[in-house]
Amino acid sequence: MAVRLSPIARSRGLLHPYQCGSLPALSFFEGSLTLPHAIGTLQRLRFQVSTLLLDIKAGFDNVNTSTLKAALLLQYTPSQLVDWVYFFLSERSYTLIFQGSPHLPVPISVGTPQGSPISPCFSPSLSPPCTQEY
Secondary structure, three states, X not given: OHHHHHHHHXXXXXXXOXXXXXXXXXXXXXXXXXXXXXXXXXXXXXXXXXXXXXXXXXXXXXXXXXXXXXXXHHOOOOHXXXXXXHHHHOOEEEOOOOOOOOOOOEEEOXXXXXXXXXXXXXXXXXXXXXXXXX
């Protein structure tokens, strides 16, 4: 699913063109190999080059479903995809199991499912407002 969602997110402008990390075929490792080449190419053309690297701490843990839905709609993401993402992240719960205690589910209102291969696609979708050119 991540392989399918990443190209859609890129084509809709949900991800910055140079965003890397947690994305299929554009991991941090691939980005770190590409960066020196891109810098060298621009320097040879006499451009001044600067780089900004961000690591958003606990990005996956703090994805708010409603905020993500609004961000996707602002980027003209197809409503079927927005609805699918919203329902994927909604109505989730967890259960802590301790001997002798009740096993009651607790609702989860933020974050993406740990271990899901598509969770890395959601957090970067919230960063375009930070990376837009003005």
